[in-house]
Amino acid sequence: MGIGQAREHAxxxxxxxxxxxxxxxxxxxxxxxxxAGRRLADRVWRTPVIRCDQLDARSGARLWLKAENxxxxxxxxxxxxxxxxxxxxxxxxxxxxxxxxxxxxxxxxFAARQYGLPAIMVLPSDAxxxxxxxxxxxxxxxxxxxxLLADRVAAVAELRELHGxxxxxxxxxxxxxxxxxxxxxxxxxxxAAEGVHLDAVVVPIGGGSAIAGACLTAEGRGVSVVGAExxxxxALTTALRAHRPVTVSAxxxxxxxxxxxxxxxLPFALAHRAVAxxxxxxxxxxxxxxxAAFLHARLVIEPAAATALAAALEHASRHGADVGVLxxxxxxxxxxxxxLLTGQEPFAPHTATV
Amino acid sequence: MGIGQAREHAxxxxxxxxxxxxxxxxxxxxxxxxxAGRRLADRVWRTPVIRCDQLDARSGARLWLKAENxxxxxxxxxxxxxxxxxxxxxxxxxxxxxxxxxxxxxxxxFAARQYGLPAIMVLPSDAxxxxxxxxxxxxxxxxxxxxLLADRVAAVAELRELHGxxxxxxxxxxxxxxxxxxxxxxxxxxxAAEGVHLDAVVVPIGGGSAIAGACLTAEGRGVSVVGAExxxxxALTTALRAHRPVTVSAxxxxxxxxxxxxxxxLPFALAHRAVAxxxxxxxxxxxxxxxAAFLHARLVIEPAAATALAAALEHASRHGADVGVLxxxxxxxxxxxxxLLTGQEPFAPHTATV
Numbered sequence: 001m002g003i004g005q006a007r008e009h010a011x012x013x014x015x016x017x018x019x020x021x022x023x024x025x026x027x028x029x030x031x032x033x034x035x036a037g038r039r040l041a042d043r044v045w046r047t048p049v050i051r052c053d054q055l056d057a058r059s060g061a062r063l064w065l066k067a068e069n070x071x072x073x074x075x076x077x078x079x080x081x082x083x084x085x086x087x088x089x090x091x092x093x094x095x096x097x098x099x100x101x102x103x104x105x106x107x108x109x110f111a112a113r114q115y116g117l118p119a120i121m122v123l124p125s126d127a128x129x130x131x132x133x134x135x136x137x138x139x140x141x142x143x144x145x146x147x148l149l150a151d152r153v154a155a156v157a158e159l160r161e162l163h164g165x166x167x168x169x170x171x172x173x174x175x176x177x178x179x180x181x182x183x184x185x186x187x188x189x190x191x192a193a194e195g196v197h198l199d200a201v202v203v204p205i206g207g208g209s210a211i212a213g214a215c216l217t218a219e220g221r222g223v224s225v226v227g228a229e230x231x232x233x234x235a236l237t238t239a240l241r242a243h244r245p246v247t248v249s250a251x252x253x254x255x256x257x258x259x260x261x262x263x264x265x266l267p268f269a270l271a272h273r274a275v276a277x278x279x280x281x282x283x284x285x286x287x288x289x290x291x292a293a294f295l296h297a298r299l300v301i302e303p304a305a306a307t308a309l310a311a312a313l314e315h316a317s318r319h320g321a322d323v324g325v326l327x328x329x330x331x332x333x334x335x336x337x338x339x340l341l342t343g344q345e346p347f348a349p350h351t352a353t354v
Numbered sequence: 355m356g357i358g359q360a361r362e363h364a365x366x367x368x369x370x371x372x373x374x375x376x377x378x379x380x381x382x383x384x385x386x387x388x389x390a391g392r393r394l395a396d397r398v399w400r401t402p403v404i405r406c407d408q409l410d411a412r413s414g415a416r417l418w419l420k421a422e423n424x425x426x427x428x429x430x431x432x433x434x435x436x437x438x439x440x441x442x443x444x445x446x447x448x449x450x451x452x453x454x455x456x457x458x459x460x461x462x463x464f465a466a467r468q469y470g471l472p473a474i475m476v477l478p479s480d481a482x483x484x485x486x487x488x489x490x491x492x493x494x495x496x497x498x499x500x501x502l503l504a505d506r507v508a509a510v511a512e513l514r515e516l517h518g519x520x521x522x523x524x525x526x527x528x529x530x531x532x533x534x535x536x537x538x539x540x541x542x543x544x545x546a547a548e549g550v551h552l553d554a555v556v557v558p559i560g561g562g563s564a565i566a567g568a569c570l571t572a573e574g575r576g577v578s579v580v581g582a583e584x585x586x587x588x589a590l591t592t593a594l595r596a597h598r599p600v601t602v603s604a605x606x607x608x609x610x611x612x613x614x615x616x617x618x619x620l621p622f623a624l625a626h627r628a629v630a631x632x633x634x635x636x637x638x639x640x641x642x643x644x645x646a647a648f649l650h651a652r653l654v655i656e657p658a659a660a661t662a663l664a665a666a667l668e669h670a671s672r673h674g675a676d677v678g679v680l681x682x683x684x685x686x687x688x689x690x691x692x693x694l695l696t697g698q699e700p701f702a703p704h705t706a707t708v
Contacts, residue, residue, distance in 0.1 A: 048402030050424055069652045070404055294691075298423045298654040298684035330652035334695040337648075341688040 028174045033181035033217040036083055040182055044079055047071050047183075049190045049324075054296035055309075060317035064198060065309075066187040069301045069330025073110045074103070074134065075257075076328050077170075080179030080209060081107035082114070084168045087175050089115035095165035097122070099145075099152035101206060101257050102131030103304075103329050104170035109140035120165065122155045124148075128256055128333045149207075149260045150247075171207035171264025181213025187324045188221060199320020200224040200276065204308040204328050205236045207260040208267025214326070215274035224276035226319055228311035230255050231280045235263045236271060240278065244268070254336065255286055257304030257329065277319070279311035286310050291340050293327070302332040382528045387535035387571040390437055394536055398433055401425050401537075403544045403678075408650035409663075414671035418552060419663075420541040423655045423684025427464045428457070428488065429611075430682050431524075434533030434563060435461035436468070438522045441529050443469040449519035451476070453499075453506035455560060455611050456485030457658075457683050458524040463494035474519065476509045478502075482610055482687045503561075503614045504601075525561035525618025535567025541678045542575060553674020554578040554630065558662040558682050559590045561614040562621025568680070569628035578630035580673055582665035584609050585634045589617045590625060594632065598622070608690065609640055611658030611683065631673070633665035640664050645694050647681070656686040 050065040068076035085096060085108060095118040098108045105121035112119035119140035123132060124147045135142050145155035160167055170176060184201055191198050201218065203210045205227045214225045227236050232253035238246045245268045250261040263271070281289075286303050289310035293301045301309065305327040316323040404419040422430035439450060439462060449472040452462045459475035466473035473494035477486060478501045489496050499509035514521055524530060538555055545552050555572065557564045559581045568579045581590050586607035592600045599622045604615040617625070635643075640657050643664035647655045655663065659681040670677040 045405055048404070048421075050402070051399055052424075053426060067402075070406075072407060074652065294654055295688065298428065300648055300652040300654060334649065338692040338695040341692040 028178060028216065030216055030219045032174070032178040033185050033213065036079070036175070036178040037182040037185055039083060040079055040179065043082055045071055046186060049187060050297060050299065052297040055292060055313065058292070059313045059323070061312070061321055061323045063312055063316060064187065064191050064196070064322065064324045065297065065299070066183060066324060066326050067299060068183050069299060069305055069327050073106050074329055074331040075107065076180060076183040076210065076326065077103045077107035078110055079182050080173070080176030081111040081168065083179040084108070084173050084175040085111035085115050085117065088166045088168070089117060093117060093166045095119065095163060096168055097156055097159050097163070097165045098168045098170060099123075099156045100170055101259050102127050103257055103331060105140070106131060106134045106138065106331065108168050109135045109138035113139045118165070120159055120163065122152045122159065124152065124259065128331070130333050131331050134331060149262055171209050171212070172266045177209055177212045177266060178216065179213070180209040181217045183210070183326060184214040184324070185217040187326070188217065188223065191322070191324065196322050198223050198322050198324045200226050200316070201324035201326065202226045202228050202279070202308045202312045202316070203326040204255070204258055204304045205229040205263070205278070206258040206304060208236065208264045208271065210326060210328060211236070211275065212264070212267035212270045215270040219274070224319055225274055226276055226311065227271065227278040228308040229278060229280055230258055230286060230307055231282055233258055233261060234280050235261060236268070237278050237280055239263045239268050240272065240275070243272070253286070253303070254283060255303035255307045257302060258307055279315045281307055281310040281314065285314060287340055289313060290337070294337065294341065299327065300330045300332060300337065301327050302329045303336075304328050305330070382532060382570065384570055384573045386528070386532040387539050387567065390433070390529075390532040391536040391539055393437060394433055394533065397436055399425055400540060403541060404651060404653065406651040409646060409667065412646070413667045413677070415666075415675055415677045417666055417670060418541065418545050418550070418676065418678045419651065419653070420537060420678060420680050421653060422537050423653060423659055423681050425683075427460050428683055428685040429461065430534060430537040430564065430680065431457045431461035432464055433536050434527070434530030435465040435522065437533040438462070438527050438529040439465035439469050439471065442520045442522070443471060447471060447520045449473065449517060450522055451510055451513050451517070451519045452522045452524060453477075453510045454524055455613050456481050457611055457685055459494070460485060460488045460492065460685065462522050463489045463492035467493045472519070474513055474517065476506045476513065478506065478613065482685070484687050485685050488685060503616055525563050525566070526620045531563050531566045531620060532570065533567070534563040535571040537564070537680060538568040538678070539571040541680070542571065542577065545676070545678065550676050552577050552676050552678045554580050554670070555678035555680065556580045556582050556633070556662045556666045556670070556673075557680040558609070558612055558658045559583040559617070559632070560612040560658060562590065562618045562625065564680060564682060565590070565629065566618070566621035566624045569624040573628070578673055579628055580665065581625065581629055581632040582662040583632060583634055584612055584640060584661055585636055587612055587615060588634050589615060590622070591632050591634055593617045593622050594626065594629070597626070607640070607657070608637060609657035609661045611656060612661055633669045635661055635664040635668065639668060641694055643667060644691070648691065648695065653681065654684045654686060654691065655681050656683045658682050659684070
């Protein structure tokens, strides 16, 4: 699929992408992910694929955990951000703006610093303080705007007007989507090197860049792409039923990274034709998966990653014997982990939110 | 060095080893570790070596973290335990006994179950409940005996008399020591595959099997072996000064895995001639390293592993530009992690102990 075609699917969101004219001629397909992987070599960690007997036993499948919680910046999003910022820097950009629930902003801030570009990040007002801290640590400015995707998109438009910076959309930018796909591509390569053909990969769904990238790289490889989203924010489930992106009425979820209440148009276009299934999981299952990752796999994962793990623990055996799980990030609020470990109830929203 | 020679160095502890006559003819050297590695292939995880920008920045060196906290059974000790139990099972053993601060017992219990052997594990009365739970989960019987190494050794002798089982000493058994060495051997192989020659490896010191194994495998490779122990239990530091193992007057440490108050004779004999340095670290530094591993490397490590990390954070740059760290295990009490994450004081002993 060419970028032009992808963008035709994305009229509603295309105004949030500030890089339109710069992308002409790029293609967005499995080869684009492979090319992205080559460009990222030695710039991101080749994160390990981790096995865990106890999680295998619970899921009834062999789980291959792609530990992007161990990635630079604490999530897979640095992959796409580096490519997008690199492209803009080469095009003479004066600065970058991005809206994000957190990890895309951390990643863009990290990448912008590498290229010496100023960066302004727009986050929801209830974003985890740990994520905001990491963005500021990377030298970017943080602006908060409401709790809904639409609030952030509006703020981005204003800031873009004011500063003349380029917007790096977290779900629509083709460099971002290709870059995010490299996490799944690496997982498939790493398991293949062990002589294992994955039957499925489970990826969490926020705005959709992870699943979009996974769909691209899984193309023609005989691996099912399974989405995982909180029951509280069933953005892709609802969109697939409606055959178009829909703004859902989101309830509170501890999976702060998966709070976007609408799937991006580009991810939807890719997922619509390629996704094998979308599993929704409860807040309790997400919390339980975070605990299980901690206690059994000794990994610190954030609730978005735990959403994919929860879906795998509950449903992996329906999708095959060897199932990959994208542990998307590890930027979690320490107090949330502490409360999970001491058996406290983490589900009540501690701030006003959607 | 042959086993006979090694055992000559170990008269004080040799009574705790029940496998004397079964070990004749084995050699304990770098080749033994390599052979152990071949025997362990496909039976233990080849755990990843993890990098972390923030920890590098703090240490002033590039740290290569061997994540044995992600190992089967939650620590590197499964390596030696599998080999020792395999050997005993092949020799017609009726069951196994081991004393341990926790991880060796978890590992022997895990291995014994694989070979269908009954297992009795002797732990200190203040062992972390999480470790005791894991031993019972693996089907072994747990006996507690005092808080000192001597208490456990006495209990082992009684139980051996009573049951006629074989004792798997955690520090003296040559299969154990060679097996534990495979963790460091893998680390050296994995970094070499990245084109990196490690200047040093930092390993934690409890009874001494980790450093003994590291000394064996580092032989002739031009890599310094650096020990790390809590200031509260300076068993190797004291022994090196005295030129023989010494029972130290141990204070309380959160590093439950490093509470043995005397270095094993075999580990001492190996370390005495091969160790480049021993760094001692404070309780505060151990707690801080656990927190840093959690927040920056997104790894759950136990305080013993954090002792090695703490030594690396404080002293790595003195030992070279590329420094390996054996993150020995991840069997940590969740409540300890919760208290560290919420800024509570974890240093006061919660039970009577040494």
